[in-house]
Amino acid sequence: MARMRIISALVLLGAASMILVGVWCRVDPAGFAEWAGWPNHEHFLHDAGVFQIAIGLMMALGLWCRDALTVGLAGFVFTNLFHAQNHFADRADGGRDGDWIQLLVLAGVGAIALFLRLRLQRTTATTP
Numbered sequence: 001m002a003r004m005r006i007i008s009a010l011v012l013l014g015a016a017s018m019i020l021v022g023v024w025c026r027v028d029p030a031g032f033a034e035w036a037g038w039p040n041h042e043h044f045l046h047d048a049g050v051f052q053i054a055i056g057l058m059m060a061l062g063l064w065c066r067d068a069l070t071v072g073l074a075g076f077v078f079t080n081l082f083h084a085q086n087h088f089a090d091r092a093d094g095g096r097d098g099d100w101i102q103l104l105v106l107a108g109v110g111a112i113a114l115f116l117r118l119r120l121q122r123t124t125a126t127t128p
Contacts, residue, residue: 008063015059022052043090050086054079067121073114080107 024032029045032038038045058075065071084103087095 011059011063015056018052018056018059022049022054022056025049025052043086043093043095046086046090047083050079050082053082067117070114070117070121073110073117077107077110077114080104080110 021032025045026049029042029049030040032045033040054075057078058071061071061074062068065074080103084100084107087100087103091097091100
């Protein structure tokens with residue numbers, strides 16, 4: 001039991017660091033780029049922020065939900081939903097006009113799969 005508490009604490013520490021860095025990339029990409037010594041490419045830093053946040057959320061979710069497919073699908077939906085938002089918000093900076101739509105469709109496909117997976121788990125858990 002004590003080992004699991006240590007593991008959980010370390011996972012939450014890692015998750016929090018990923019989420020904080022991700023939020024920083026999303027909220028203040030120029031400040032993060034300056035601190036990290038990277039070029040200030042706002043769109044790519046927005047994307048990196050989403051991916052960092054998603055990794056942190058999946059780490060934390062993995063402590064609560066032991067089903068890898070559910071955790072993976074939740075991360076997939078989150079990442080594609082906010083990646084689509086990045087492409088929509090940053091569309092004047094480049095990329096293709098339909099990128100955000102494709103990413104939104106992927107998020108929708110993942111959401112359907114996640115819904116069905118959760119439903120299957122609930123049904124299986126209540127069936128003798």
